[in-house]
Amino acid sequence: MSLELPExxxxxxxxxxxxLSSATRVKVVSHYDGDGLCAAGILAKALHRKGLSFQVCTTRALDEAFIGALEGDEDVILIADMGSNSLPALEKLSAKVIVLDHHEPRGDSEKIVHINSHLHGIDGTKGxxxxxxxxxxxxxMDEENWDLAGIALAGAVADRQHPGGLEGLNRSIAKEASEKVGMRVDRTHTLLGDTLAEALSLSINPYVVGISGNMGGAGTFLSDxxxxxDMRVEELEGESKIKLISAMSLKLLEQGVTAEDVKGAIEEGYWDASRGTYANWTAAYVNACGRLGMDGVGVAICLGDPSALEEGKRLRKEFLGQVLVGLKKVEDEGAxxxxxxxxxxxxxxxxxxxIGGVAMRYLLNPDLATVALSVLTEKTRISGRATKDLVGKGVNLAEAFKESAEVLGGSGGGHSIAAGASIPKGKEEKFLEYVDNTIEVQLEG
Ligand SMILES: [Mn+2]
Structure with missing residues (x-):
């Protein structure tokens, strides 16, 4: 018995x-974010088990130059978390190309084995x-790979598809994995760290003003x-646990956070019995690796390397430290x-x-889409987040970013709820104006 999928x-x-079964050498290409690294880890493990010769590489962007450089000895190129918007360029490669993507596709291809959830009625932002x-x-490929279900759900958590519960393919996997490999779906708090004070001070989901990024504040809050x-996080149980979660929720309400996000202090947890850990924790470690440019460590965690896991725990603290500095700035200065x-x-x-996603939920105006800009040497990279509410009213950030960036000679895309763009430096003001106008049209439509 396997997953029930559309035909x-x-x-x-x-x-x-x-x-893949007739391949001699495979190149796996994936995105550097948490989901992309989990995908790379799963594919690497599956190819290894098949006895296939392969190489894994990760990238920030699948641009023309990168695609050109893929031409090599491999006869099969397997691309994950990207590719659906680069089909014409990928068609030029001499190797056989397989694309596994969940971002809204611009088209389809005869030449490429193009697998995109959207083409099979599965929403790529939640399902x-x-x-x-x-x-x-x-x-x-092999039923034996069911033991990788925890890594699969770690990818879903890293992409934050789980708040409010799993849907679509993600949910089917969790359900089937509970029978096949003992996965358990429960509800757990989101605190992760050695001591409670540390876990609270590192918390970004939720971000609690005066506690997140503030070890002293977290300590006083707990003592009060x-x-x-100094209590170990895993010892937090019973009455203390209820007391702590209630007090955190109260602080979030005072902070003006929506009821839905207040509930975010408790989330669905996916116990990965094959590894003896929550997929949610794996997601946190792997995500940090990618964000700090340590993609290989992230993939190694997925492959089950214990020393990589230790390194991932350290990298998570470093990553959150930097993210919390950015969030404090938003907290102090606003948008x-x-x-x-x-x-x-x-x-x-x-x-x-x-930073954009957390700031939108816990610090900024929930009625507005959030745009974070990073001005680099030649271009400006932009990341955007919308709320479910805005998307329900017709907002599609991927389209707004794509259209606005392309007018200015850049590129953009992603999902209706979370999108990215890259534009020539100096065009920020124009871009912001176009995006604002496009959203206005979307809201009227
Ligand atoms: Mn993804």
Whole structure:
């Protein structure tokens, strides 16, 4: 018994397995973010188990230059978390190309084995990510790969597809994995760290003013509740746990956070029995690796390397430390507001998406889309986040970013709720104006 999938989706996966079974050398290309690295780890493990010769590489962007450089000895190129918007360029490669993507595709291809959740009625913002698509392919290759279900869901968590509960393919995997490999879906708090004070001070989901990024503040908050700041996180149980979560929720309400995000202090947890850890924790470590440019460590964690896991724990603290500095700046200085958007600047573009998403939920105006800009040497990288509410009213950030960036000679895309763009430096003002106007049109439509 395997996953029940739409017939056209199953056919595509079979086609990909056929291509892989006759491959001599495979190149796996994936995105550097948490989901992309989990996808790479799953594909690497599955290819290794098949005894295939392969190489893994990760990238920030799948641009023309990068695609050109893919031409090599490999006869199969397997691209995850990207590719659906680069099909014409990928068609020029001499190798057989397989694409596993969950971003809204611009088209389809005859020549490429193009697997995109959107083409099979599965929403790529909530119902499927690159890691769950890669995992699905891996299970079609071999049932043995079901033990990688925790890595698949770590990808979904890294892409933040889980708040409010899993849907679509993600949910089917969790359900089936509970029978096959003992996965357990429960509810857990989001605190992760050695001591409670440390875990609270590193917390960004939720971001609690006066506590997040503030070890002293976190310690006082705990002491005032009669809980020892030095208590180990795993010892937090019973009454202390209820007391702490209630007090945090109260602080979030005072902070003006929406009821839905207040609930975010408790989230769905996916216990990965094959590894003895929560997929949510794996996601946190792997995500940090990618954000700090240590992509290889992230993939190694997915492959089960214990020393990589230790390194991932250290990198998570470093990553959050930097993200919290950016968030404190937003907390102190706020954002610039336009009619439908609010924007601010972030130095490091690798942190912009995280800072934008957290700032929108816990610090800024929830009625406006959030745009974080990073001005680099030649171009400006932009990351945007919308709320579910805005998307429900017609906002599609991917389209707004794509259209606005292309007019200015840049590029953009992503999802309706989270998008990215790259534009020539100096065109920021124009871009912000176009995005604001486009959203206005979307809201009227
Ligand atoms: Mn992804």
């Amino acid at each position: 056209d989706f199953s056919r595509k996966l079979e086609e990909a397995v056929d291509v 499927a990510c690159a890691a769950t698509l890669s995992f699905t392919l891996a299970t079609v 509740l009669g809980i020892s700041p 610039f507001e336009r009619n439908h958007t609010q924007f601010f600047y972030v130095e490091n573009p690798s942190f912009a998406g995280t």
